[in-house]
Amino acid sequence: MNALEERIMKDGVVKEGNVLKVDSFLNHQMDVELFKWMGEEYKRRFAGKNINKILTIEASGIGIASVVALEFGVPVVFAKKSKSINLDGEMYTAQVESFTHKNVNTVIVSKKFLGPEDHILIIDDFLANGCALQGLIQIAQSAGATVEGIGIAIEKGFQQGGRMIRNLGYQLESLAIVESMDAANGSVEFREQ
């Protein structure tokens, strides 16, 4: 087991409905030393990729992306959730459905900060059905940017998002892939990597 898998075993909480709560170290309280390890691991897994920018989405992706960006020595751009429907044409936009919050957000990235010259690493905390990732990929494509890779903290391997993204040909690296979990006894099984 790697450092993230060990931490999930220690501090993750399995809830009914295939919910894995990791808010004590990943997405409410944040263990930035763990994020530093994640950055080193992504650096190893994406070695040889020419990455000049990291793209993520608010809010939980921002902390991880910022610490990972320090490892890569590149800036971060985060897609913002927008309530505004009057966008002024200076923004790339995508619709992102949230199953957690049961709503659809428009996410936006300013055209100033993403373009054909960019070779990006997409970073996010969770991958389940893949809606947020599809939105970020769509924004990257609108910008003509090259997606060099995708780094996820925790992938729910029993949902279809990861397989779909890999089938599209992207190098997707999830540091922990949960194959199954059981709220009754709190157990979590990881995919061997």
Next chain:
Amino acid sequence: MNALEERIMKDGVVKEGNVLKVDSFLNHQMDVELFKWMGEEYKRRFAGKNINKILTIEASGIGIASVVALEFGVPVVFAKKSKSINLDGEMYTAQVESFTHKNVNTVIVSKKFLGPEDHILIIDDFLANGCALQGLIQIAQSAGATVEGIGIAIEKGFQQGGRMIRNLGYQLESLAIVESMDAANGSVEFREQ
């Protein structure tokens, strides 16, 4: 001028209505190397303070707080904006008015992650009228936590937030304090520190 002030002069854009756009390096695209410098500067300014946790608010505060937390070697907790009115009593809450978005958000922090044992540094990107800061201070007080200091990137010195917070006795350190700006010629004047 320090590194942040120089960057504001170089890449900040002054808009009508006392708006200072710094989205190319602070709160949409993020220069994490600059955040690292900010962390070192806060470490110097809050030397001798016994800080064990950083508190910030989503979304723009998270990137800065995460990189600053690496410098301090402590975890971050970020207050979440919540649309839910059915909170389960496991959360500290505060109302925060946003002048940018013309609305009021309820922000929440889980009671699990803040308590009387915590000595916190509050971090945020902007300070103008001080509404977001007041919400975070209120949450810290509800938790019985000690606010050891407040670190802001850019303070609008011509609005009342900074004076009010300092009058309450908090050590508030803003790395750039804008005394005045002029959209007509793009000029920005900083307070001498």
